[in-house]
Amino acid sequence: MEVSRILETCLYVTDLDQADDFYQRVLGLKSFSRLDQRHLFFRCGNQVLLLFKASETQKDSSEVPSHGMSGQGHVAFSMTETDLERWRTHLQECNVPIEREITWANGGKSIYFRDPSGNSLELVTPETWEL
């Protein structure tokens, strides 16, 4: 047996309103589900990005098994090299500081920045992973 596709990727955030604004305005994602102070779900291509408040998902009372983390997570989104300059400009216009830019040994490129909860987000060219 072999899994061949990741369907749900999670991050934990401290404020869902801030997150909703940020992921919509900066990353162009639209939330399709929100449950009070528990979660905010986005579609991203044929995957979903799930943002949770760990204080809620760590409770055993949920229908789904408990989970939840504290600290700063990491997710990387695909970016074409053609769009790199446009992303750089867009992040600046959104007042999102670029924390680092890296050109990898194989020519792949990454831009790193933070969401309002401090999670490390990355835009990366698929070539970086030979994908």
Place this chain on the structure above:
Amino acid sequence: MEVSRILETCLYVTDLDQADDFYQRVLGLKSFSRLDQRHLFFRCGNQVLLLFKASETQKDSSEVPSHGMSGQGHVAFSMTETDLERWRTHLQECNVPIEREITWANGGKSIYFRDPSGNSLELVTPETWEL
């Protein structure tokens, strides 16, 4: 600007040897990169699954911006409904307890289990998310 694909999904683990064995044997993934006690990377279709030891990635000395979480994360992998029974059998043969099974209102199905670090893993039919 709009992101349309998640390329890197992360989990944090406490023991890379245990994780390497588990993700290979139970989920059929093969690691293509390992750095000592820092990380273990797997390809999964056209994405990558990155397992990190948070104690290492939280250090500021790394080439990439620091990140790292403690607690129990969550990732879901795609499963066809046809394969559900085979996955159930496979998990039992691997001595991995099934923590919960859910049939969602729209007919989608999920199986939940844990990795050796306690992360909540899920096999889910894409129909659950209307994907």
